[in-house]
Amino acid sequence: MILLTRRATFSASHYYWNPAWSEERNREVFGRCANRNGHGHNYTLEVTVTGAIDGVSGFVVDLKWLKDLIEEQVLSVYDHRHLNHEVPEFAKLIPTTENIAVSVWKRLEAPVAAAGGAKLSRVRVYETPDIFADYSGETD
Amino acid sequence: MILLTRRATFSASHYYWNPAWSEERNREVFGRCANRNGHGHNYTLEVTVTGAIDGVSGFVVDLKWLKDLIEEQVLSVYDHRHLNHEVPEFAKLIPTTENIAVSVWKRLEAPVAAAGGAKLSRVRVYETPDIFADYSGETD
Amino acid sequence: MILLTRRATFSASHYYWNPAWSEERNREVFGRCANRNGHGHNYTLEVTVTGAIDGVSGFVVDLKWLKDLIEEQVLSVYDHRHLNHEVPEFAKLIPTTENIAVSVWKRLEAPVAAAGGAKLSRVRVYETPDIFADYSGETD
Amino acid sequence: MILLTRRATFSASHYYWNPAWSEERNREVFGRCANRNGHGHNYTLEVTVTGAIDGVSGFVVDLKWLKDLIEEQVLSVYDHRHLNHEVPEFAKLIPTTENIAVSVWKRLEAPVAAAGGAKLSRVRVYETPDIFADYSGETD
Amino acid sequence: MILLTRRATFSASHYYWNPAWSEERNREVFGRCANRNGHGHNYTLEVTVTGAIDGVSGFVVDLKWLKDLIEEQVLSVYDHRHLNHEVPEFAKLIPTTENIAVSVWKRLEAPVAAAGGAKLSRVRVYETPDIFADYSGETD
Amino acid sequence: MILLTRRATFSASHYYWNPAWSEERNREVFGRCANRNGHGHNYTLEVTVTGAIDGVSGFVVDLKWLKDLIEEQVLSVYDHRHLNHEVPEFAKLIPTTENIAVSVWKRLEAPVAAAGGAKLSRVRVYETPDIFADYSGETD
Numbered sequence: 001m002i003l004l005t006r007r008a009t010f011s012a013s014h015y016y017w018n019p020a021w022s023e024e025r026n027r028e029v030f031g032r033c034a035n036r037n038g039h040g041h042n043y044t045l046e047v048t049v050t051g052a053i054d055g056v057s058g059f060v061v062d063l064k065w066l067k068d069l070i071e072e073q074v075l076s077v078y079d080h081r082h083l084n085h086e087v088p089e090f091a092k093l094i095p096t097t098e099n100i101a102v103s104v105w106k107r108l109e110a111p112v113a114a115a116g117g118a119k120l121s122r123v124r125v126y127e128t129p130d131i132f133a134d135y136s137g138e139t140d
Numbered sequence: 141m142i143l144l145t146r147r148a149t150f151s152a153s154h155y156y157w158n159p160a161w162s163e164e165r166n167r168e169v170f171g172r173c174a175n176r177n178g179h180g181h182n183y184t185l186e187v188t189v190t191g192a193i194d195g196v197s198g199f200v201v202d203l204k205w206l207k208d209l210i211e212e213q214v215l216s217v218y219d220h221r222h223l224n225h226e227v228p229e230f231a232k233l234i235p236t237t238e239n240i241a242v243s244v245w246k247r248l249e250a251p252v253a254a255a256g257g258a259k260l261s262r263v264r265v266y267e268t269p270d271i272f273a274d275y276s277g278e279t280d
Numbered sequence: 281m282i283l284l285t286r287r288a289t290f291s292a293s294h295y296y297w298n299p300a301w302s303e304e305r306n307r308e309v310f311g312r313c314a315n316r317n318g319h320g321h322n323y324t325l326e327v328t329v330t331g332a333i334d335g336v337s338g339f340v341v342d343l344k345w346l347k348d349l350i351e352e353q354v355l356s357v358y359d360h361r362h363l364n365h366e367v368p369e370f371a372k373l374i375p376t377t378e379n380i381a382v383s384v385w386k387r388l389e390a391p392v393a394a395a396g397g398a399k400l401s402r403v404r405v406y407e408t409p410d411i412f413a414d415y416s417g418e419t420d
Numbered sequence: 421m422i423l424l425t426r427r428a429t430f431s432a433s434h435y436y437w438n439p440a441w442s443e444e445r446n447r448e449v450f451g452r453c454a455n456r457n458g459h460g461h462n463y464t465l466e467v468t469v470t471g472a473i474d475g476v477s478g479f480v481v482d483l484k485w486l487k488d489l490i491e492e493q494v495l496s497v498y499d500h501r502h503l504n505h506e507v508p509e510f511a512k513l514i515p516t517t518e519n520i521a522v523s524v525w526k527r528l529e530a531p532v533a534a535a536g537g538a539k540l541s542r543v544r545v546y547e548t549p550d551i552f553a554d555y556s557g558e559t560d
Numbered sequence: 561m562i563l564l565t566r567r568a569t570f571s572a573s574h575y576y577w578n579p580a581w582s583e584e585r586n587r588e589v590f591g592r593c594a595n596r597n598g599h600g601h602n603y604t605l606e607v608t609v610t611g612a613i614d615g616v617s618g619f620v621v622d623l624k625w626l627k628d629l630i631e632e633q634v635l636s637v638y639d640h641r642h643l644n645h646e647v648p649e650f651a652k653l654i655p656t657t658e659n660i661a662v663s664v665w666k667r668l669e670a671p672v673a674a675a676g677g678a679k680l681s682r683v684r685v686y687e688t689p690d691i692f693a694d695y696s697g698e699t700d
Numbered sequence: 701m702i703l704l705t706r707r708a709t710f711s712a713s714h715y716y717w718n719p720a721w722s723e724e725r726n727r728e729v730f731g732r733c734a735n736r737n738g739h740g741h742n743y744t745l746e747v748t749v750t751g752a753i754d755g756v757s758g759f760v761v762d763l764k765w766l767k768d769l770i771e772e773q774v775l776s777v778y779d780h781r782h783l784n785h786e787v788p789e790f791a792k793l794i795p796t797t798e799n800i801a802v803s804v805w806k807r808l809e810a811p812v813a814a815a816g817g818a819k820l821s822r823v824r825v826y827e828t829p830d831i832f833a834d835y836s837g838e839t840d
Binding site for chain 3: 561562563564565566567568613616617618619620622623624
């Protein structure tokens with residue numbers, strides 16, 4: 001059992017807001033994060049795959065391919081964007097660290113599986129160096 | 141399965157000493173750590189909880205609540221303290237990184253469970269950037 | 281000559297846009313940063329003061345006082361805010377890393393001097409771990 | 421269940437090359453890593469052991485012993501070396517991050533077990549801060 | 561006086577060897593670094609420029625331009641290379657951290673000046689997180 | 701003008717206390733740092749020297765020699781010690797970050813000068829990643 005991880009970063013804006021709640025309730029639950037002008041973070045993403053080491057190349061997966069996949073599936077959509085306003089899955093889903101981890105998983109799981117040989121094992125998202133969420137899929 | 145982690149730091153003194161041993165034996169086993177004047181570290185703590193993501197807030201737990209809980213249960217007792225002399229659990233227990241991880245777990249497990257919705261999943265304690273211990277409870 | 285530095289962090293949104301230019305020109309000069317929905321960063325701030333070490337306290341300045349000053353003068357205004365929309369100095373000034381460094385300097389120079397005993401020596405602002413600006417005042 | 425981890429670093433050269441392939445094929449699969457003059461990295465190694473905490477010492481293992489073991493079994497062989505040319509296991513095995521993790525595991529598993537009381541739990545190898553592999557043994 | 565810095569990384573091999581000396585003398589002076597198979601590092605480079613902040617763009621220099629310049633003048637020549645064998649300036653010059661800092665300065669000084677508006681202020685090279693050299697030009 | 705820096709770490713205890721003051725006054729000025737049981741830190745030290753690059757070796761100074769000098773002059777005295785009780789210069793001098801920086805300078809200035817070829821340029825001491833002091837000598 002070998003795990004291979006590639007880290008990537010993106011910078012984005014977000015805010016936390018539940019439209020079914022009053023402004024007062026939003027401020028109470030979300031504090032400073034409820035500021036609808038948005039604030040932002042340098043997010044760090046760790047994408048972990050697992051599989052057998054190919055005996056010829058010594059690779060679980062080609063890290064250049066994994067980098068390009070993360071770029072194509074995640075960074076090109078999230079980086080330098082306002083998550084609430086510009087990323088489809090956050091139109092109604094609050095972009096908390098937890099929800100971002102699940103959303104990145106959903107964007108990567110099928111393309112990793114489709115490439116054959118390895119599967120997605122874990123997605124970690126750091127909102128700041130002090131806060132991070134890990135998601136490993138539903139049946140893990 | 142989602143994990144959410146919050147990092148915190150505290151600065152404390154400690155030393156390693158077994159009163160049932162001679163000074164010579166203490167020096168042999170604990171080396172420089174046996175200096176009874178104490179020495180200290182900037183400890184880094186990672187507290188990980190697990191649970192379902194609340195569909196309304198997008199939270200596993202409220203990170204502000206978790207921060208306050210760590211402050212109240214751990215930092216207010218450990219930070220800027222001499223662990224051997226001022227923290228009850230280390231009156232007789234040697235404050236190694238391993239024992240600190242277990243002790244932080246014991247301080248946080250019940251209050252996290254009592255809040256409902258999530259449970260403590262892992263406590264990691266870094267004594268230095270190069271040494272850390274992870275504890276996940278007895279039956280994990 | 282002793283320098284004493286305190287680090288702080290804030291999370292904010294911003295974008296780069298010159299209203300005198302066409303959208304095309306803005307995109308050409310500012311690239312992805314011209315996205316008017318904004319994007320964001322975890323900024324790290326280093327505030328350096330210089331002065332004599334007080335013979336009694338061993339302090340150049342009281343670091344608790346410096347922390348509170350940074351909180352009051354900078355973080356309370358910048359943190360969890362959209363710099364372009366909510367911070368007065370960036371209403372017309374593009375919030376580049378360079379301009380943020382100068383603006384933090386302007387916010388801190390007089391209160392540090394007013395406290396007596398030390399003066400502001402340098403402000404460093406990291407937009408990401410890979411990009412930072414230093415400002416040391418006009419006559420330094 | 422407690423895990424105890426010690427970090428260590430080594431600086432080494434390597435390249436990726438499959439002698440059964442043409443130069444063209446090597447360049448295609450391995451890109452810049454196929455440069456046979458070699459290039460290098462500051463590798464970071466995390467060695468994790470698991471076992472019971474000794475009630476007398478408070479140790480899972482003596483970290484000084486673990487440090488010396490890593491030095492003797494791994495660093496003395498890998499550090500300041502060209503992995504392909506000077507480390508036996510990479511004479512025919514391509515020194516990818518994945519293969520290095522497995523090789524470090526093989527060097528440490530038996531001596532950790534032989535010492536009694538703890539067993540090797542995981543080896544993590546960082547090639548850069550952005551790329552790392554974890555290996556936990558065949559049956560883990 | 562504003563300074564703007566961009567960080568970049570490259571991975572390279574090197575060794576220390578003075579052909580005018582005996583092997584014994586080389587080992588004595590250069591220790592493990594005298595291994596002629598080479599070893600390697602993840603080097604981190606900080607390139608600092610200074611100039612006035614442009615009133616329209618808010619830039620000292622365009623960081624995208626600076627990134628491309630570092631890529632073109634330094635990384636394309638140093639990254640994934642054996643410094644002694646493949647980089648012209650190190651054919652006869654020992655690639656110590658100090659000499660790398662001076663060499664990077666020489667590669668960047670003229671193109672930064674030629675672009676107008678800013679000049680190179682400092683080059684810092686980290687060989688490891690614990691060793692770095694700063695060069696600021698001859699007349700600084 | 702080239703600067704060469706070596707980083708080192710030590711772990712020590714300390715407290716802040718002025719015996720000429722009442723306990724109340726000590727608590728008021730020094731806060732939690734006035735706890736006389738002591739607390740501790742992982743200090744990081746950066747020692748910077750300056751000089752010409754030797755044309756034969758490519759060195760400003762031999763970094764192995766500098767490492768040994770820091771070990772002999774500073775770490776062997778400070779590491780795993782209680783600064784107030786065991787380090788002579790802090791018998792009466794409060795071991796603030798500022799005073800530690802000056803004390804390390806005093807310990808290293810003469811031996812660096814005595815070795816010839818380079819002189820001490822700066823000492824930086826980090827008490828935590830967020831607090832550091834720089835000292836460059838009296839006439840710098």
